[in-house]
Amino acid sequence: MKEEITMSKKLDRKDVKNAAWTWMFFHHCAQNFERMQGLAFCHTMSKPLEKLYGDNPEELKAALTRHMQFFNTEPQLGSVIPGITIALEEARANGGEVDAELIMGTKNALMGPFAGIGDSILMGTYSPILLSIAIGLSTGGSPIGAIFFVIAWLGTVIPLKYFMFMKGYDLGMDAVKLLMNKEIKDKITTALTMVGLIVIGGVASTTVAAPIKFVFTAGEMTVSIQEILNKIMPTLVPMLVTVGCWLLADRKGWNSNKLILGILGLAAVMVLLGIM
Structure with missing residues (x-):
């Protein structure tokens, strides 16, 4: 999409990286039942939008307003969505065949599937595996288990969120086809489930008295x-x-x-x- 149009309003790599770090630290800020992650999403988009639409206050206002709407997904794998959205906004600002309805439709269509994939793989499988190992390491009140979990979890999800955000921007709509591939998703889920069952079985045999x-x-x-x-x-x-x-x-x-x-x-x- 971005190759078909001449970019006169170009976001540089630093702009996208800053947006990725904003999402990383603020994706759950100001959580509320009306908009869920909508405020955080808008905050993530604000700087890129200012650069793209800064010369057109009405367009900037409209862009900020549409990204204030309800948004909710799993924030690790779901970080690909704001990345894709920035790429779509960039294309729109440069006259590409991208309208506001397409941008909002893409966000709304992706947040549910990525929430399901992220919750089942990361929160439902990967996190319990790490917690099971941490419980085993905490025998006798040792702090090693808690330290292990913090390091292992943050050492995984921070690079993952950054990678997914940047890859979402780089690939644009092509990222959806890659990450929503059922065969790849099923293989990852099966592998993590097998590892999780092995770890939980080992923890149960050593901690259940x-x-x-x-x-x-x-x-x-x-x-x-x-x-x-x-x-x-x-x-x-x-x-x-x-x-x-x-x-x-x-x-x-x-x-x-x-x-x-x-x-x-x-x-x-x-x-x-x-x-x-």
Whole structure:
């Protein structure tokens, strides 16, 4: 799109980079139920728009007004949307076949899909993986787990947001075809899900404690149930507790509060019976 028209109002690389950093630090500022990220989106667009429409106050006013409207997406992968929008505004300011309806239609069409992709991959899969590892590293009250999570999360999402924003500007509408490719999305989701299940399984086996203290006695013979279980499968009971919690959450719709109360009740009964 940008190659078909002669750019007389050109945004340089510094303008786009500054907008990317603005989005990075302000995408959740002034969050409200009326516009959600709309204020942050407008703030991100304001400097580029001033450079593109600074000689036309009415166009600048109209551009700022349209970007004050409702906007809500996952801010990491969704950072490609303001990048694409800046490219469209640049094309429009230079007489390209881009009208305000196309710009707003593109924003509205992309924010939902990228919210779904970003939430499922990053917030629903990647973040729990990091948290699971961090919980394991926090054994005994160690601060290493929290430090690990902060470094790993910020070390991932900051470069990701910057890359997606800049790539969105560079590719324009072509970015949508690349990032919305179902085959690529499914492969990434499957790989992260597999890694997440492996990590969560390892964390459950090392952090969930459900020791059996019941000892069977017959004359002088004593048999420790826990020792037998250790020979069969060392963390069999923690695994059963974990799977049971998952089944209750997945099949019965139990929330975290119900699960906590259920575990406390089960533990109390087992202690009273002398089993645990």
